[in-house]
Amino acid sequence: MNKLALAAATAALAWAPCAMAQTADDLIARHIQARGGLEPIHAVKSVGMTGTFRPPGFDGDFQYVETITRPGNVRMETTLQGLTIVQAWDGQVGWQIQPFSGRKDAERLSGDDTKSLQEEADFESPLIDYKAKGASVEYMGEEDVDGAPAHAIRVRLKNGDEQTYYLDPDAMLVIRVVTKQTLRGADQQSVTDYGDY
Secondary structure (H helix, E strand, O other), rough: OOOHHHHHHHHHHHHHHHHHHHHHHHHHHHHHHHHOHHHHHHHHHHEEEEEEEEOOOOOOOOEEEEEEEEEOEEEEEEEOEEEEEEEOOOOEEEEEEEEEHOOOOEEEOOOHHHHHHHHHHOOOOOOOOOOOOOEEEEEEEEEEEEEEEEEEEEEEEOOEEEEEEEEEEOOOOOOEEEEEEEEEEEEEEEEEEOOOO
């Protein structure tokens, strides 16, 4: 091998780890642009969602209403047969009303029970301004999501939970989020799939 070829090969090997280390931030920047840019994302003051869902093994649809407002407040209402479960986080305290347990007054939630609400209150997603939120990110490479490739970015949140975001390589939008939490000493995992953008 001549000296020029050896120098080129050495430079390519030396550059590869640096390129990989920047990949998570590069992908997040592309994701932010796909969503319209950082300024428009920061300009959103509230998000409202409505819909229905059916828990596994349950024969009935719940009506769902969620409102998230800055800075980090969320209220979720789930209704079935005229009874409404309310869960909320006001940025400091989490509380709930559980009429299916015979309770009609608000009661304070424990620290573990508020973790999901605190995470839900970040409607931008932890990918946006992750450093300022005390999180860290790691690019996990390209993975298969239901037969299609996706970029996987793992986010370790300030509270110790972990979320893995799967980005469509063309649209750079989220197609799946896998959340791992520890609640009351037990590890839990949930998967949320997104589509029809």
